Amino acid sequence: MATENAEVQAAAAEMLERKHAERLERLALINKNRLEGSSIRKSQAADSSDPRESVDVFLAAFGQKREVVEKGLASALANEVEPTHIKRHLDDLALEVGALEKLVADASYFLPAYDVRSSQTTILKLKDDLESASSQLLPKKKFSFRNKAAKKVPAPSIEEKPTTLETGQVKPNGLQDTPQPVPADSPAASLPEINNRERIQGKENMVFVRDADVLGAELTLSNLNKCKVYLRGRLTTLYIDSLRNCQIFVGPVTGSVFIENVENSTLVLASHQIRIHSTKSTDFYVRVRSRPIVEYTTKNRFAPYAFSYLGIEEDLRAANLAEETGLWEKVDDFRWLRAVPSPNWTSVPLKERIHVEDGSIVTDAVSSYIVAIISQTEAARRHAFKLHS
The missing domain is CATH 1.20.58.1250 (Tubulin Binding Cofactor C, N-terminal domain)
Incomplete structure (x- = not known):
């Protein structure tokens, strides 16, 4: 009897040992397959990925x-x-x-x-x-933007009295006076010298038109209120800081656009890179080669590029921005790390988008009714923000 029990126990132990060995063999096979699969996936990923994305x-x-x-x-x-x-x-x-x-x-x-x-x-x-x-x-050589010559243009009939522009006085009939020499101690004479990094700053209720004559130009727009700016031609870099209630229309920028502290404005930009910081209640109409980046922003809206002027197609091709990339609606919010979309930006509804702005014929000599139109447009846009917020 004891012998039979010993044989049964031995057989049971042998069976358990065999099952354990089989289990270990299966686990080893699974692990081997997992490692081989991982290696294959890594190899496929390496083969299919863009080597530049490293x-x-x-x-x-x-x-x-x-x-x-x-x-x-x-x-x-x-x-x-x-x-x-x-x-x-x-x-x-x-x-x-x-x-x-x-x-x-x-x-x-x-x-x-x-x-x-x-x-x-x-x-x-x-x-x-x-x-x-x-x-x-090198010998000193000025680097400049060209100001278009002031043209006399009739102003539409409006009740508001036209205000003074930097280029001269607007007569009651809407015609522009010939600009007079500016005293050296006047505010207009204190504008910084135009050079590689021109600045338009500290102005209110004005219209600016600039044409980039030389490649490699950099420009800074800062501390502007209720201004309208047209930048035609190619820039290398654009810096925008402290704008309120402005409309900015920019031709192709071959490098980057850096935006800081803008509010209640409309910016129309074409660039390889656009970075936006501390900005709110502003519409961006952009064409960009990489995703627009926003940080510390709120209530901003995005739409496709909407600016045109004579020769812009050639400028866009030269800047490698001729084709619409669709990245205007793929904004990266660096302060929003959740899986759900960022609440700090949205797309401009189709019915609220501006028409393509034609900057071919505008000049600095624009009477104040344009500024009044800017103010009306911005007021309507802010009202739309309130409805959506």
């Missing part, structure tokens, strides 16, 4: 281009470049800086915010260094 690849390329510019500046300042070739040398370095800007703009949709800000800071420093080197090594 932070490491971007940083390596950015570092190489930055080193080229830094070495080029160092050789120029050390008088290692022939005087007859120095202008071309600096022009080549400016093109390299432009290539850096495009590199950042194209990669901004997958780069971490820190890398984007760090790269932009580096580019700004390189630009300052290049400008400093140019001022030391």
